[in-house]
Amino acid sequence: MSFQEFIEMGGYGPYIWSSYLIAAALFIGLFVSLKLQRNKLIKQLRRRYHQQSKQSQQ
Amino acid sequence: MNWQWFHRLSSPKWFYQISGTLLPWMWGISFVLLAFGLYQGLYNSVADYQQGNTVRIMYVHVPTAIGSMMFYTMMAVAAAIGYIWRIKLAHMAAISIAPIGAALTFLALVTGSLWGSPMWGTWWVWDARLTSELILLFLYLGFISLHSAFEDRELGDRAAGVLAMVGVVNVPIIHYSVQWWNTLHQGATISKFEKPSMDPSMLLAFMLMLFAILLISGALVMYRMRNEILSREHSKSWVKEVIGL
Numbered sequence: 001m002s003f004q005e006f007i008e009m010g011g012y013g014p015y016i017w018s019s020y021l022i023a024a025a026l027f028i029g030l031f032v033s034l035k036l037q038r039n040k041l042i043k044q045l046r047r048r049y050h051q052q053s054k055q056s057q058q
Numbered sequence: 059m060n061w062q063w064f065h066r067l068s069s070p071k072w073f074y075q076i077s078g079t080l081l082p083w084m085w086g087i088s089f090v091l092l093a094f095g096l097y098q099g100l101y102n103s104v105a106d107y108q109q110g111n112t113v114r115i116m117y118v119h120v121p122t123a124i125g126s127m128m129f130y131t132m133m134a135v136a137a138a139i140g141y142i143w144r145i146k147l148a149h150m151a152a153i154s155i156a157p158i159g160a161a162l163t164f165l166a167l168v169t170g171s172l173w174g175s176p177m178w179g180t181w182w183v184w185d186a187r188l189t190s191e192l193i194l195l196f197l198y199l200g201f202i203s204l205h206s207a208f209e210d211r212e213l214g215d216r217a218a219g220v221l222a223m224v225g226v227v228n229v230p231i232i233h234y235s236v237q238w239w240n241t242l243h244q245g246a247t248i249s250k251f252e253k254p255s256m257d258p259s260m261l262l263a264f265m266l267m268l269f270a271i272l273l274i275s276g277a278l279v280m281y282r283m284r285n286e287i288l289s290r291e292h293s294k295s296w297v298k299e300v301i302g303l
Contacts, residue, residue, distance in 0.1 A: 006100075006101065009111040009114070010105065010110050010111045012110060012111045012112045012176055013111075015112060015115065015172045015173065015175065015176055016100075016111060016112065016114050016115055016172075018172055019115045019118050019119070019168075019169040019172045019173070020096075020100070020118060022165065022168055022169070023118050023122070023165050023169065026161050026164070026165060027161075027274060027278075030157070030158065030161055030278055031278060031281075034278065034281050034282055034285060037285050038281075038284070038285050038288075041285055041288055041289055042288070042301055045288065045292050045297070045301050046301055046302075048292070049298055049301065
């Protein structure tokens with residue numbers, strides 16, 4: 001099988017490749033958004049804990 | 059009977075620790091499965107004698123469809139456990155499953171359309187299988203929006219939990235829809251009681267992709283649960299230690 005044939009998939013290439021690409025995009029998108037959510041959360045919590053410890057020192 | 063294991067299992071701190079150990083392994087194993095699955099599914103398996111290469115869409119379509127129903131059932135069970143025994147971790151599991159389950163449902167619908175278009179000659183028909191799967195997507199989205207509509211998170215847990223529990227009737231409807239009603243959608247190939255009627259190279263590709271997609275989705279749910287735990291348990295001293303202050 002040539003590379004050209006592999007991409008064309010017997011004429012069904014667009015349907016097959018877009019199925020896989022949409023799935024990949026969605027999974028990667030989910031992971032990235034969860035990662036960003038986690039980073040934001042940790043930043044917020046650190047700031048909050050920092051303020052709390054400052055208040056308790058005063 | 060000793061119920062200590064149950065309390066330990068429902069402790070957010072314990073879950074946070076064990077999931078932190080498990081996650082790297084889950085990512086690792088799922089990527090190995092995915093690499094082999096993609097190779098087998100896109101290249102090393104035979105084309106279908108009727109459907110040609112479009113059968114390769116099955117390796118995304120069927121795992122995401124199975125996942126969409128499996129995760130919904132798990133979400134409903136988690137919501138029920140949270141509702142009945144008032145276990146916070148179970149509610150956190152339910153709300154963490156919802157977006158991942160919705161994504162799987164969406165993928166099952168979209169890849170189904172991309173498969174149906176060349177094989178059936180249509181993107182969409184309002185038949186029992188497709189409609190009940192679309193309802194599943196609305197149930198997931200309804201759960202998420204109902205949950206976020208409450209200022210009080212615990213009230214949201216319980217209200218959305220009821221929706222999740224009621225909606226679970228849709229899962230067997232989806233599963234049996236191809237037997238109960240006339241439909242364009244083909245019947246089961248794998249879960250038949252006889253031997254699966256599929257070429258071994260297809261079956262291998264399918265199995266690899268099924269486990270890869272379920273494991274990746276499970277890892278995403280766990281990752282989402284860890285965020286939920288940090289957010290809800292932020293006043294606990296162990297969270298302060300974990301965050302590092």
